[in-house]
Amino acid sequence: MPSITRSFSQQLHEDEFWIAWTPRQQHTPMNTIVQAKHEQKGADHRNSITSNRIGFDTITYGKMHGERQATGCEKRQLHPAMSARQTPPMKLSLKRRRFLRSGGVLMALPMLEAIPETACASPKNAPVKGDSPKVKRFVCLSNNYGVYQKAFFPKTEQAGRNYELPETLASLSPHRNDFTVFSNLDHGFTGGHQGVPVLLSGVRPVLAHNYSEGNISLDQKLAEHHGAATRFPSLTLGCRERNLLSFTRTGVQVPSIDLRAAYRKMFYEDSAEAKITQKKQFERHSSILDVVREQAKAMDGKVSQTDRRKLAEYFDSVRTLEQKITQQEPWLQRPKPKPEVEEPNPGNGTEEQLKAMIEIIALALQTDSTRAITMTSGFVNGDFGLSGGYHGFSHHGERDEAVAALKKIEGFQISMMSYLIDLLKAQQDLINGGTLFDHTAILFGCGMASGTHSTTNLPLVLAGGGFKHGEHKIYPDADHERVPAANLLLSILQNSGLNLEQFGASNGSLRGLEFASS
Template sequence: MERRRFLKGAGVAIALPVMESLMPKARGAVNKKPIRRFVCLSNNYGVYQKAFFPDATQAGKNYDMPETLKPLEKHRKDFTTFSNLDHGFTGGHQGVPVLLSGVRPILAHNYNEGNISLDQKLAEYHGAATRFPSMTLGVREKNLLSFTRTGVQVPTINMQQAYRAMFFEDTNEKKISQAERFKRQNSILDVVMGQAKSLNKELGKQDQEKLEEYLGSVRSLEKKISQQEPWLNKPKPKTDVPEPKPGNGTTEQLKAMIEIIALAIQTDSTRAITCSSGFANGDFGLNGGYHGFSHHGERDEPVAALKKIEGFQISMMSYLIDLLKAQEDPINGGTLFDNTSILYGCGMAAGTHQTKNLPLVLAGGGFKHGEHKVYPMPDPKRIPAANLLLSILQQSGLEIDQFGSSSSTLTGLEWS
């Protein structure tokens, strides 16, 4: 049974048990190139590094699991932790938006694709294959990770907005209004492109290059509209999972968001997801703010607070792995986890505003895992963290040899 026909016929009732009679056919129709998904879990303040990184002398498989990563112990063979990877610059909080590109926004003009983030590169690659090219999620925090190739930061949505976008059918009036808006936008873009082509003949070489950059952004918008239009009248998937309720603490909200991420992957609603999580005073029985805790000065109380907050974030990464391992993959065969790369990382290494040695853990996605990989520390020999991003993109099927500030794929990280 062809997959799209199956999804339409069954309404993507993901809450139903797996129908074994159909799975052999799904396995028999495995794509030549597996369909990969990507999830990034992050925060805006870095980590308490002494509890996050394994001992630098324990490279390879036989490392002692650090305190913060202990919730991942049961998945030890299915993830990799890295030491001494970063994007090679200073700047404290300015490093947060750089995590998934390796390019500072103010320097984006020096790169062919600007500071496009990994998730948005994947969104372009998958195109109209899913209803949502990407999802940019936030739990008690603004998500600062996602940028288009024109430097536009993708807005954050919360768990309730994500749930409703995936499962609530739009009214007929709203669908008609959206179709009319697409039509108006296309008409405007047609006029703009026509005028721009006429103007181009009158410009010098430098101005022609600037105009071409502008036209590139116009073409990008045209492409997005053409990708969104076919989904207007396609039915949304159904689920028995109730809509999450706002107002709960960080523990409940982040767990609910992780379940929404799993639902998004199970329904093939999107293949590129980023999620930043924060903290509110009173959560975990703590008094204070995340930012204040991050400036811990090695004091016992804020350090203990950071361990609680970050340990819970890692436990939610482990929970997502559990959820995806439990679901068979109707596109590729195997489980959803087998074909989903889950990256936990932060663009600022620690609350002391340093950006060296970023906290990075990668799970799933068809990579060969189970090790602590330690890279050279001295600056002349440092390996760009963007090399890891390039490896994820290549493993996802993109035939590219450079991304952001990468110099190559990441040495020592293998995939099947």
């Protein structure tokens, strides 16, 4: 079972977890004091992708045995209704590291000049707050294999409104004036499957240290922006596939949850005992941070100017963690919404599973449980009457059988985007007026363009969100003129109320994509 590092914002609402406070260093997984191991039923949760930035996302409860290893983490049960098996933490060597201590709690410092190990610079981590008169929401629907492009993109000579809707997009026909298709947008690099986790930032994890906010994904940027406005800053969902899209500003990949876990997370009320336990954890986290801050002040005058800068950057992430605690604690005493819809119990087919997941997404937005959602969908052998695997089909080589399979799979994924539009158009927006669709940006996109491992000309369709739609927009395809797909991400953030001039690998907002009047 692969080990992963859990982000604190996710852990606040997970069923079971080992609390681990982990510095983010490139290619140094053994720098982890206590590396969390976690297994979620039905999901093979992911390699944690590290980056060149100083920061942390989680806290470690541990007991020191000498100077070299930390063991004995405390296990907490937060949601009795949701089960997950946990594996005890590993024993890891801690030599050549410095720690701030508070009782049985450790916090690893970044590698400083005073310690003979390579240090990595970190950006300022202060969340950017915008001011918008409307509450905006964001949903990203994706897959991990791209699309069969000949059935997805309109003809290259058909720019503007009078384009012929391609076969894969046919189910969007009833909403023709409510979405935009983009051609020739991408993130400007090669790498096949490595492009998948780059979709919502344009930043490869290994290059994240070159960017002021690392490789934070669009949904997590919005989660920071909305703060305590919703119970869950974001939801990261997977249906028959791993969701690889969501990253915090310190480079932690946010793990996804499945259909039933999402429903129970949003609507199952926690027991009184679980709430008390969680409140105590919040209080202990806060006291740890207080001690860490005082010890950091004591160290400040004893290190070089370069080290002071690194410490300042590192403790920016302390403040970010404090904000998360402050934002989430009040929700303990607020009752969860009571939906009229019972817990979903779909059949085993992807068609039923994905449709139920789309309904959960609509329900999450309707109840204002969150305003930032990503969802990755997959396929299993036997779905749609097909025999074979998604990955195998994606390497189609223009074989008729494989191409037909891809058209079925991808056509259904787009039909679920259309279904989500239907659901949101039918639901009144109690905050803004109008419908939920009026104030929700729905992006279908893939970080890998096609199963041939191409990352050029990403499949991107944007619906709703307060933009002017109805067109096929074609951008220059010459290398020196190419427009970054991250410009589209920046435009979505700007229209969501964030006062930004740059996001990820963008070089400006996306020209030609206009905001509709409020």
